[in-house]
Amino acid sequence: MTAPLxxxxxxxxxxxxxxxxxxxxxxxxxxxxxxxxxxxxxSNVRDKLNIGLFxxxxxxxxxxxxxxxxxxxxxxxxxxxxxLGINGNAxxxxxxxxxxxxxxxxxxxxxPLATARAxxxxxxxxxxxxxxxxxxxxxxxxxxHNYQLRFWMAAAGVDPDEDVRLVVLPPPYMxxxxxxxxxxxxxxxxxxxxxxxxLGIGHILHFVSDILVRAAEKVLAVRQVWADKHPDxxxxxxxxxxxxxxxxxxxxxxxxxxxxxAQPERVGVDAEMIQRSLAGRLKISPEGALRESGRYLLVGxxxxxxxxxxxxxxxxxxxLRWGQTALSNEALKTAMSVFRPDLYxxxxxxxxxxxxxTSFTAFAGPAFDPRDLGGYLASFEIGRRAS
Amino acid sequence: xxxxxxxxxVIVDESPVRAAxxxxxxxEAGFTQVVHIREMQSLLARIYAVDxxxxxxxxxxxxxxxxxxxxxxxxxxxxxxxxxxxxSDSASIQASxxxxxxxxxVDGLKKERIKPILDLCVSRxxxxxxxxxELERTKSQLEDRKIIEKAKGILMKVKSLTExxxxxxxxxxxxxxxxxxxxxxxxxxxxxxxxx
Numbered sequence: 001m002t003a004p005l006x007x008x009x010x011x012x013x014x015x016x017x018x019x020x021x022x023x024x025x026x027x028x029x030x031x032x033x034x035x036x037x038x039x040x041x042x043s044n045v046r047d048k049l050n051i052g053l054f055x056x057x058x059x060x061x062x063x064x065x066x067x068x069x070x071x072x073x074x075x076x077x078x079x080x081x082x083x084l085g086i087n088g089n090a091x092x093x094x095x096x097x098x099x100x101x102x103x104x105x106x107x108x109x110x111x112p113l114a115t116a117r118a119x120x121x122x123x124x125x126x127x128x129x130x131x132x133x134x135x136x137x138x139x140x141x142x143x144x145h146n147y148q149l150r151f152w153m154a155a156a157g158v159d160p161d162e163d164v165r166l167v168v169l170p171p172p173y174m175x176x177x178x179x180x181x182x183x184x185x186x187x188x189x190x191x192x193x194x195x196x197x198x199l200g201i202g203h204i205l206h207f208v209s210d211i212l213v214r215a216a217e218k219v220l221a222v223r224q225v226w227a228d229k230h231p232d233x234x235x236x237x238x239x240x241x242x243x244x245x246x247x248x249x250x251x252x253x254x255x256x257x258x259x260x261x262a263q264p265e266r267v268g269v270d271a272e273m274i275q276r277s278l279a280g281r282l283k284i285s286p287e288g289a290l291r292e293s294g295r296y297l298l299v300g301x302x303x304x305x306x307x308x309x310x311x312x313x314x315x316x317x318x319x320l321r322w323g324q325t326a327l328s329n330e331a332l333k334t335a336m337s338v339f340r341p342d343l344y345x346x347x348x349x350x351x352x353x354x355x356x357x358t359s360f361t362a363f364a365g366p367a368f369d370p371r372d373l374g375g376y377l378a379s380f381e382i383g384r385r386a387s
Numbered sequence: 388x389x390x391x392x393x394x395x396x397v398i399v400d401e402s403p404v405r406a407a408x409x410x411x412x413x414x415e416a417g418f419t420q421v422v423h424i425r426e427m428q429s430l431l432a433r434i435y436a437v438d439x440x441x442x443x444x445x446x447x448x449x450x451x452x453x454x455x456x457x458x459x460x461x462x463x464x465x466x467x468x469x470x471x472x473x474x475s476d477s478a479s480i481q482a483s484x485x486x487x488x489x490x491x492x493v494d495g496l497k498k499e500r501i502k503p504i505l506d507l508c509v510s511r512x513x514x515x516x517x518x519x520x521e522l523e524r525t526k527s528q529l530e531d532r533k534i535i536e537k538a539k540g541i542l543m544k545v546k547s548l549t550e551x552x553x554x555x556x557x558x559x560x561x562x563x564x565x566x567x568x569x570x571x572x573x574x575x576x577x578x579x580x581x582x583x
Contacts, residue, residue: 041451043489051481072455074480141456167431168456170449182428 004033005233008045009058011038011267012171013190013277014085014218016257016299018058019267021237021244023260029243030236038265041170042140049221050076056237058084059221062142062315065335068224071325072142077334079227080219081343082238086304088217088277088297089145089208090193091152093185094178095286097122097134098203112210112363116156123163136160137169137177137186144217145187147318148208154382155364160322161384178202189217190277190297191269197283198273204284209295212362216311216339227343238347245300254278307339313370321377323384332373394440394496395420396504399430401448405515409443412511416503431457441501442491443508446484454491479505486512531569538572541579 007022009015019036021027027034039045042060046067049057064078093101104121107114123134138145150160160166169177174192177183179201186192187208196202208215220241227234248257254275262271276282280296283289298304316335319325345352362368366379377385396418400406406423413421422437424430427450434442434457444451479502483489486509492501535557542553557575561568 040447040449043451043455044446047480047484047489051477051484053484074477140452168453170452172449173427 004035005055005237006035006037006053007056007058008037008039008048008054010040010042010045010171011269012058012218013261013267013274014088014297014299015058015267016248016261016278017082017084017241017245017305018220019244019261020248020257021240023266024244024247026240026243026247027237030240032233032236032240036266042143046073049078049223050074052223052226055226055233056220056222058218060140060143061216061219061311062144062147062319063140064219064221065312065315065338066142066319066324068334068338069325069331071319077224078221078338079224079340079343080221080307080338081227081234081340081347082220082241083216083305083307084218084220084241084299086214086217086298086302087207087209087295089148089187089189090204090282090296091149091185091187091206091208092178092193092196092202093205094181094183094202095200097184098205100125101205110206110210112152112206113155115205116152116158119153120156120158123158127163133164134184135165135167135182137167137174137183137188139171139188140168141324142319144208144215144315145189147315147322148211148215149187150322151318151362151364152206152211154380157382159382175199175201191267191273194273194276194282195269197286200286203286204282204291207282207291207293207296209293210363213295214298214311216308216315219307219339231346234343235347238344242300242305242348245305248278248299249301251279306344307341309336309339309341310368310370312336312339313373314368317368317370317373317376320373320385321380321383327373327377327385332370336370393417393419394500394504395437396422397434397437397439397442398423399427399434399442399444399448399450399454401425401427402445402515405445405512408515408518409508409511412507413504416507418504427453430454440493440496441504444489444491445512446487446489451489457491482509483512487516488512531567531572534569534572534576538575541575545579 007018009018022034022036042063045057045059046063048054050067064080066072067076067078100122101115101118105114105118109115136149138149140146149166153160158164167183171188171192174186174188175196178186178196193204197204222234247253258271258275258278261267261274262269267274277297280294281290281292284291312335313332316332320327325331341352366376368376377383396413398406398409398421403425410421410423424433430450430453442454444454483505488508490505490508538557539550539553542548542556543550557568557571561571
């Protein structure tokens with residue numbers, strides 16, 4: 001290698017595999033010299049990857065698909081040879097909204113259908129009293145956060161475009177916005193939910209794994225032309241990140257991984273918050289209630305790293321459902337081919353057989369079948385399908 | 388908007404100096420309708436109130452993602468926002484991203500009207516970066532000079548040297564150790580403070 005690889009990332013816990021790969025020397029062991037570049041917006045990461053200022057990036061899975069389809073911006077085919085994270089987001093609500101939801105909830109407070117129905121009641125009460133619609137923060141138009149919030153509330157008849165307001169906020173601004181009442185709730189990745197809870201201004205209502213058991217969150221993204229030109233570098237990068245993910249998932253290394261990630265030029269927040277996110281043991285209320293889940297954030301375990309094209313199809317279906325694009329079989333094929341399990345398998349010298357079952361289930365709606373997107377979408381009452 | 392009218396331009400930038408440099412450039416070029424938004428709270432609402440034809444934002448600004456939402460079907464803007472520049476114009480994209488600025492254009496604005504604005508934007512952003520670099524350099528030079536003066540004073544006192552002799556000693560030591568004269572001066576100051 002001549003010039004070091006430049007890899008962009010957003011300071012979030014699910015950039016862990018990339019950061020640890022570089023800072024623990026897994027990339028160096030693969031003969032790669034890497035410069036990690038901390039970025040402030042997903043738009044920047046996307047643009048710098050697209051024009052080649054970055055060789056690779058920590059990217060929202062839906063942005064990789066949107067770029068490949070030319071949605072929202074310039075069309076640049078992107079491939080994802082590795083998932084950096086499965087799940088990891090949470091929905092946090094203000095103490096006021098939390099109290100309002102708990103007052104009207106009928107059923108288990110961890111059941112997303114019960115909370116969504118409670119939300120529908122709160123929305124109706126507010127409308128009757130002439131109050132402003134509730135505002136929900138999320139991180140990007142093409143983001144799992146956007147789709148998870150929408151999927152959740154729409155399941156109980158709350159129209160995300162009519163009954164509430166959805167606004168984009170950069171993750172570091174989420175907490176302040178909740179504090180000053182700019183938003184009533186948000187869906188964001190770690191560690192920002194924990195930061196809000198610790199400040200006493202938020203309750204974690206759901207881990208997104210309550211909504212969808214398994215959702216591809218961030219990917220390692222590279223331009224397709226670059227991947228075609230540098231297959232060995234892609235493979236080496238995947239191997240290094242997979243080793244880093246294994247390191248992170250080993251509980252014995254939790255303290256060390258956390259310490260590295262907490263550094264100011266990396267994720268740059270309190271180590272304790274990062275540790276909670278990686279351990280899946282989160283404080284969910286200012287009073288200190290704890291919730292533990294093996295599904296909160298998967299960095300490498302249970303086959304999390306292997307990209308699953310069905311996940312890409314699900315994300316594409318959400319773009320269709322919310323009117324971001326119109327259905328085409330060609331586009332579906334393109335979306336699915338962004339996720340490249342073959343590159344992952346090749347890098348690790350695996351055949352691809354005997355991988356863990358990565359099929360996923362949502363708490364509402366029919367079973368997802370990428371071969372019948374029309375039927376899948378038709379089953380939802382609320383949506384903005386572009387014809 | 389009639390073709391003759393100057394397009395309404397919003398600059399979203401938390402740096403007042405850079406925004407002023409850009410605004411001045413735009414006004415000189417005849418773009419008279421320029422609004423600078425510094426406050427990131429309720430950004431979309433502020434933009435909605437201005438109803439601009441073009442929005443320019445610096446790339447250090449996390450609120451850039453907020454603007455991306457304008458591409459979506461939404462009530463945030465009165466008119467739809469188009470692609471940031473023409474899909475085919477990759478050189479413009481490259482130049483602006485490298486300069487650290489991004490532009491969002493309201494649909495319907497002609498390409499030949501966008502290009503000069505974008506070019507101006509890129510050159511002003513680059514000029515600002517250069518200015519900042521020079522400022523940093525001057526600052527560190529000034530800082531060096533102060534440190535060297537102090538170290539000279541210490542050498543003069545401790546070794547009973549003249550000012551010229553003290554400077555020669557500093558410089559020759561720096562050359563021998565292949566270090567900057569400021570670094571040598573700093574180590575003299577540190578050492579003398581430790582020996583106090």
